[in-house]
Amino acid sequence: MTWAVLSLLLAGAGVTAAISVVSVIGGLLLGIAICGASLARSRALRGCAAVYVSFFRGVPLLVQLLLLYHALPRLGLDLPGIAAAVLGLTLCTAAYQAETLRGGFVNVPAGLIEAGRIVGMTARQIMLRVRAPIALRLTLPAVVNEAILILKASSLVSVVGVADLTRTAQNIASSNYRPIETFAAAGALYLLLNIVVGGAGAGLGRMVGRGR
Amino acid sequence: MNLELIRASIPEIIDGLGFTLLMWLPGSALALALGLLVAILRHYGGPALDRGLQALLGVLRGTPFLVQIFLLYYGGPFIGWDFDAPTAGLLGLSVYGAAYFAEIIRGGLAAVPRGHVEAAACVGMTRAQTLRRVLLPEMALLILPSTINMLIVLMKETAVLSIITVPELTAVITGIGSLHFAYAEAAFMLAVCYWGLTEATGLLGRGLERRLQRFRLA
Numbered sequence: 001m002t003w004a005v006l007s008l009l010l011a012g013a014g015v016t017a018a019i020s021v022v023s024v025i026g027g028l029l030l031g032i033a034i035c036g037a038s039l040a041r042s043r044a045l046r047g048c049a050a051v052y053v054s055f056f057r058g059v060p061l062l063v064q065l066l067l068l069y070h071a072l073p074r075l076g077l078d079l080p081g082i083a084a085a086v087l088g089l090t091l092c093t094a095a096y097q098a099e100t101l102r103g104g105f106v107n108v109p110a111g112l113i114e115a116g117r118i119v120g121m122t123a124r125q126i127m128l129r130v131r132a133p134i135a136l137r138l139t140l141p142a143v144v145n146e147a148i149l150i151l152k153a154s155s156l157v158s159v160v161g162v163a164d165l166t167r168t169a170q171n172i173a174s175s176n177y178r179p180i181e182t183f184a185a186a187g188a189l190y191l192l193l194n195i196v197v198g199g200a201g202a203g204l205g206r207m208v209g210r211g212r
Numbered sequence: 213m214n215l216e217l218i219r220a221s222i223p224e225i226i227d228g229l230g231f232t233l234l235m236w237l238p239g240s241a242l243a244l245a246l247g248l249l250v251a252i253l254r255h256y257g258g259p260a261l262d263r264g265l266q267a268l269l270g271v272l273r274g275t276p277f278l279v280q281i282f283l284l285y286y287g288g289p290f291i292g293w294d295f296d297a298p299t300a301g302l303l304g305l306s307v308y309g310a311a312y313f314a315e316i317i318r319g320g321l322a323a324v325p326r327g328h329v330e331a332a333a334c335v336g337m338t339r340a341q342t343l344r345r346v347l348l349p350e351m352a353l354l355i356l357p358s359t360i361n362m363l364i365v366l367m368k369e370t371a372v373l374s375i376i377t378v379p380e381l382t383a384v385i386t387g388i389g390s391l392h393f394a395y396a397e398a399a400f401m402l403a404v405c406y407w408g409l410t411e412a413t414g415l416l417g418r419g420l421e422r423r424l425q426r427f428r429l430a
Binding site (some may be wrong): 054055057058059060061062063064066067069070071074148152153154155156158159166169170173179180183184186187190191194195 | 271275276277279282283286368371375382386399402403410
């Protein structure tokens with residue numbers, strides 16, 4: 001494993017990390033919106049949220065990426081590969097994050113919401129000061145877990161031509177004929193990225209848990 | 213893609229579906245068996261073995277499935293493992309799934325109430341009897357929801373095997389799509405197929421959970 005090869009892999013790992021971070025944050029924002037729809041009073045909104053979640057959790061990410069990559073140009077939207085990849089990962093992770101957030105909201109103790117009402121908070125205040133903070137704290141471990149899953153799932157964007165860590169490793173392996181070392185090194189870099197994400201998540205958990 | 217084309221490709225699509233099921237069901241069964249073995253080894257094998265296996269599982273769960281099967285399929289021949297694509301796919305899927313099942317089963321074993329294990333010891337059951345008659349059945353019921361969830365995950369992972377040229381559903385339908393320059397239609401059809409498969413699996417799983425509810429101990 002020469003320095004040249006390693007630096008190529010590191011550049012790929014950078015692309016993987018960037019795609020994953022943007023997708024997880026975008027997915028959290030979209031997930032909040034979908035979670036809101038699934039808790040809404042309107043039956044149509046709830047139905048739309050349920051179909052969205054069912055579709056994006058029920059179809060393999062690879063198929064979703066192929067669909068975006070081939071169908072968007074047909075609709076006149078010619079995105080570059082990397083944008084299609086980020087969009088695909090975001091849409092997919094949003095479905096999972098919406099479900100975990102919904103679980104968090106449902107599990108906010110009813111007593112706390114009543115307490116908020118008794119001290120005279122408006123519905124909006126209860127949402128912003130009681131329900132949302134507690135739900136976010138409850139779902140943080142699941143969101144960190146989702147970030148790790150997305151980091152791994154992002155390897156599939158190599159199929160739509162994005163030069164992420166997996167694609168870089170594939171290119172290297174097919175030119176140096178050393179697939180074992182190359183893919184093992186790529187695997188080690190994924191593992192390292194995941195350890196960083198896990199560590200950051202644990203730190204965030206301590207920070208959020210302080211105000212308990 | 214017009215209807216005529218779909219109708220003409222039905223035999224191929226059924227072959228692809230067969231391959232998907234051939235990867236998914238035996239792969240899941242192997243993964244479950246291997247995961248059970250690892251979980252039992254961790255449960256009874258002492259701290260050194262436990263830590264070793266934990267590290268191995270950490271590596272398997274911390275790296276993408278795609279990288280694992282690339283390593284197996286393209287790297288294997290260099291160390292004498294010259295598998296064809298379906299064998300490598302089945303093997304890769306089993307090992308990948310086993311890493312998750314081992315964790316699910318470990319959690320299930322830990323959640324069996326201690327009192328039940330002690331009760332088994334009190335009535336004179338041996339360790340093997342306790343495992344077979346108390347721990348395993350109670351654990352099986354506890355892990356049913358996560359097992360069904362994992363089966364759905366593995367079903368979706370079989371699509372990744374198309375990348376190492378296993379002729380399963382994704383490979384077949386994208387192949388038809390590129391033959392007729394109908395990429396978007398092929399991807400759409402794939403999405404519908406997998407959505408149907410995962411929804412059906414979820415439905416069956418929830419039915420099974422309801423039926424087994426009566427064995428649940430209070």
